[in-house]
Amino acid sequence: MTNEVYIPEVRGHLKKNIINLPEAILGASGIKINGRIIRSFIFTTDVATIRNNNADAVIAVYPFIPQPIITQAIVSVADVPVFCGIGSSGGAGGIKRVVNLAKHAEYQGAQGVVVSANISNEAVAEIAAAIDIPVILTVISGNTDFKARLEAGVSILNVAGAAETPAIIRSIRGEYPYVPIIATGGPNDVTIAETIAAGANAITYTPPTSGNLFAVKANKSRELETRRS
Numbered sequence: 001m002t003n004e005v006y007i008p009e010v011r012g013h014l015k016k017n018i019i020n021l022p023e024a025i026l027g028a029s030g031i032k033i034n035g036r037i038i039r040s041f042i043f044t045t046d047v048a049t050i051r052n053n054n055a056d057a058v059i060a061v062y063p064f065i066p067q068p069i070i071t072q073a074i075v076s077v078a079d080v081p082v083f084c085g086i087g088s089s090g091g092a093g094g095i096k097r098v099v100n101l102a103k104h105a106e107y108q109g110a111q112g113v114v115v116s117a118n119i120s121n122e123a124v125a126e127i128a129a130a131i132d133i134p135v136i137l138t139v140i141s142g143n144t145d146f147k148a149r150l151e152a153g154v155s156i157l158n159v160a161g162a163a164e165t166p167a168i169i170r171s172i173r174g175e176y177p178y179v180p181i182i183a184t185g186g187p188n189d190v191t192i193a194e195t196i197a198a199g200a201n202a203i204t205y206t207p208p209t210s211g212n213l214f215a216v217k218a219n220k221s222r223e224l225e226t227r228r229s
Helices: 023-027 047-051 068-077 094-108 121-130 146-152 162-175 189-198 210-228
Strands: 031-033 036-038 040-043 057-060 082-087 112-115 135-139 156-159 181-184 202-205
Touching: 023 189, 047 068, 057 068, 068 082, 068 094, 082 094, 094 112, 094 121, 112 121, 121 135, 121 146, 156 162, 162 181, 162 189, 181 189, 189 202
Parallel strands: 040 057, 040 202, 057 082, 082 112, 112 135, 135 156, 156 181, 181 202
Antiparallel strands: 031 036
């Protein structure tokens, strides 16, 4: 006897060729955010990828100065909740700028904002007071002062510790068994399952680039032409 539940699938013709996230992510408990359970986040800012995948949500963090026009573009093309990176309180504008970025993200329809690991607790507190969507902290080390971060207003931890991710999660769970945790799942089903077993509630997945996808299609086309000739 099996406990598997049959899930009927209906998909339009134009949605047949999409990026399917690893099924191992379905083993995560998920995080209920404003009534919606989210288990999978696709980590991208590519608008074509954002429109063509089966993730529950988008986490849009990029290595440049956060700009409202980028947030607006991503939210406008997504058909699932978007969680936008707003950086830290350093640099020009300081706390005032990052708070304004958070407000703008909420006004544009983002369901949460992602702040950098080096953001100050003062900035976190001001952001949390200014918006009504979750503040998600990027965690890159187990040496983070989680108590201070959570007290400042962080709602969700986003663990991105490369190979150390499961160990960081286990460390967090030892002290905070119920805090919501998103985490990078690694390259395959085995590493994703390990991350979930460590205590992650949801998984971020980095999709292949458009260049990689084009290469796969080109190779298939060449194979087809070879068979025909």
